[in-house]
Amino acid sequence: MSSLQDKVIVVTGGSRGIGEAIVRHCAAAGAKVHFTYRSSSANADTIVANLAAKNLSAVSHKCDVASPDDVQALIETVVKAEGAIHGLVNNAGITRDGLVMRMKDEDWDAVIDTNLKSAFTASRAVARPMMKQRNGRIVNIGSIVGQTGNAGQVNYSASKAGLIGLTKSLAKELASRNILVNCVAPGYVATDMTDKLTEEQTQAFEKNIPMQRSATPEEVATVVAFFLSDASGYVTGQVLNVDGGLAA
């Protein structure tokens, strides 16, 4: 396991799914984790309590990442409490699927604001403290559909494709200050988000995956931890697909 001993790491959308796995994995690797949740306060409490029982550190923050003010306040709170911030994982994401002819403006805006704009506002907020430290890691959680597209997901896939551009630009902008920015793009992962699909849809999807199964959230979290750790000291601006070979 890549060590994250005493590193202060913020994970957006950390109470469920891939985010929860990232929170748990980072805490187990020794990090001081701060994570946001929007509505799942019971889940957030359980995660904090589970980790505390193992003497691991996680703090939950109720935060709507679509609100730039909330995001700025969150980062300021963490930096004030911990005196540093080493890693940011822009993970918070939602879906509002629908075919384009029927997709409402609100469905587009909600997905772009939560999935893409939040990564911009959070990255902007951490840029200064990380620049002062001359050290930092930002990991954006993309999706394979940001590269392949997916019928019914013009909003979601556009937000995830947008994260790739953001990753590469930010990497170039901040590299001289030793702030490394990468994107982890999962394929099909078993979470609440994909539970919405029917058994039939899931089987059809998995048939197309060379590894013929979906990923566990932990299999994504370990890759995220690599990018947060000192093990990846010369990698920036990259997109790493964790997709069982789907887009290979």
Place this chain on the structure above:
Amino acid sequence: MSTVAERVTQIIVDKLGVEESQVKPEASFTNDLGADSLDTVELIMDFEREFDTSIEDSDAEKIQTVGDAVSYLEKNAG
């Protein structure tokens, strides 16, 4: 109370790690004091914080030297 010039000088010394003697009015942040584009943005943000003011991008572009910063801040903040 320090003068605007003294406060500006202190910020530049802290930010860029240069000697106070190098921070002359005609000194250019990028050409003489070794600042890159990120440093100059950070300097403007430090000036904004120190002087509790907001510097528009169009004005910030014109602040190229120590003297530019001092005269802008003397005029617009304090």
